[in-house]
Amino acid sequence: MTLDVRPTASAEEFAEAVYAIAQYFGGPLTDERRDRFNAVLPFERMHAAFEDGRIVGGAGAFPFEMSVPGGELRCGGVTVVGVYPTHRRRGVLRSMMDAQLRDIHERGEPIAALWASEETIYGRFGYGLGAWAGEIRLPRTWNAYAQPFERRGATRFVTPDEAAELFPPVWDALMRERPGVFRRTDAWWKLRTLRLPDEEAAHPKRFAVLELDGSVQAYAIFRLHSDFDFGSSSSRLQVVEAVGASPAATAEMWRFLLDVDWYATLEAELLPLDHPLFMLLATPRRARYQRIDSLWVRLVDVGAALSGRAYAGEGSVVFDVRDAVCPWNEGRWRVEGGVAERTDADAEIALDVAALGSAFLGAVSFAQLRDGLRLEELRDGAVGRADSLFAWRPLPWCPEIF
Numbered sequence: 001m002t003l004d005v006r007p008t009a010s011a012e013e014f015a016e017a018v019y020a021i022a023q024y025f026g027g028p029l030t031d032e033r034r035d036r037f038n039a040v041l042p043f044e045r046m047h048a049a050f051e052d053g054r055i056v057g058g059a060g061a062f063p064f065e066m067s068v069p070g071g072e073l074r075c076g077g078v079t080v081v082g083v084y085p086t087h088r089r090r091g092v093l094r095s096m097m098d099a100q101l102r103d104i105h106e107r108g109e110p111i112a113a114l115w116a117s118e119e120t121i122y123g124r125f126g127y128g129l130g131a132w133a134g135e136i137r138l139p140r141t142w143n144a145y146a147q148p149f150e151r152r153g154a155t156r157f158v159t160p161d162e163a164a165e166l167f168p169p170v171w172d173a174l175m176r177e178r179p180g181v182f183r184r185t186d187a188w189w190k191l192r193t194l195r196l197p198d199e200e201a202a203h204p205k206r207f208a209v210l211e212l213d214g215s216v217q218a219y220a221i222f223r224l225h226s227d228f229d230f231g232s233s234s235s236r237l238q239v240v241e242a243v244g245a246s247p248a249a250t251a252e253m254w255r256f257l258l259d260v261d262w263y264a265t266l267e268a269e270l271l272p273l274d275h276p277l278f279m280l281l282a283t284p285r286r287a288r289y290q291r292i293d294s295l296w297v298r299l300v301d302v303g304a305a306l307s308g309r310a311y312a313g314e315g316s317v318v319f320d321v322r323d324a325v326c327p328w329n330e331g332r333w334r335v336e337g338g339v340a341e342r343t344d345a346d347a348e349i350a351l352d353v354a355a356l357g358s359a360f361l362g363a364v365s366f367a368q369l370r371d372g373l374r375l376e377e378l379r380d381g382a383v384g385r386a387d388s389l390f391a392w393r394p395l396p397w398c399p400e401i402f
């Protein structure tokens, strides 16, 4: 077989390439869905794998801007990666990853990020587990805050059109606060976050804002899935997304959600480990927080990526980077004074680029990577120094699977 990978160039090619992932999830790709998706993912950011002229796989990359410690970087937001079941395990994914990473590099996006359907897929392509997320299931009985709390703000429902005006500034505040947040375009807000699909009409998304000290400082998107169990409510309140522009606003928004009547269990997903809720609640154990991996991060241009984030501490460290897929990253890099430069100095830490991706947003420490056999410490104390440079709070949070 001859395999050729290139970006799609028409609506037909785009649809056939996206159809690869639709074999596994998301359901059939109607013209309407294709057009909606195409509004956030241009043809040229969707790669297709052609076998003898027929499409057998696809891989997309949203043109994101993503918050990183102390700033923002352009980022390939890798998505809808799939290979037709008829063509699995013949190297189609490998060819697509290769072409896509080269494309991301040529476009000058120093990093790539993705949500993995399975943890075993992307490490070999240089992606490292770079953020954690978790879900909670909190029975209403246990919704009290630990400290006395008086609500000062006012909550009200808004229409999708109003939400399109009021939500983005709050999201932007989150981007300034935390690494791992990607900027949503107007089309993204309208066609994804705020759209009310017909198939969800039975339990639609509700949009609420919190006004505090004269301005909108938090919003929530939630659904109520009503049900009864022998006459008593067994309803679930699903918090799709709740974001505050300040700790006070976050506390108020969650108090509102926790106080909604008639749910038996409040459910929320994708919360970071250091979400304020875990200190607000009197009984966080009852939330049964369960952790999974969130973003996988890939340094596509090691120098630009490491120079594009801020560092909390002083000092320097020399890495010897291995990168089997993007050879331009290989070799020794010194990080000092907020800049990464090539160096001939002795390496202090040897590691694969995937391990550097894990440490990049601050969620995984170099000590964890060393103890997990993901790096070699070549000079005593280098791991401690790297950690004092790279450590960052708050932890990264990507509130949406893309």
Ligand SMILES: CC(C)(COP(=O)(O)OP(=O)(O)OC[C@H]1O[C@@H](n2cnc3c(N)ncnc32)[C@H](O)[C@@H]1OP(=O)(O)O)[C@@H](O)C(=O)NCCC(=O)NCCS
Residues within 6 Å of the ligand: 021, 024, 080, 081, 082, 083, 084, 087, 088, 089, 090, 091, 092, 093, 094, 095, 115, 116, 117, 118, 120, 121, 124
């Ligand atoms: C995951 C998927 C894209 C892999 O495609 P593929 O063309 O079969 O993969 P390749 O043949 O290029 O495999 C490349 C390497 O990855 C490995 N690999 C592929 N899929 C893997 C998986 N699910 N788990 C572990 N390893 C996997 C292969 O064994 C191969 O390893 P090697 O280089 O050491 O020989 C494909 O199985 C698929 O479409 N799965 C369902 C959709 C999905 O999960 N997509 C990812 C969305 S985030």
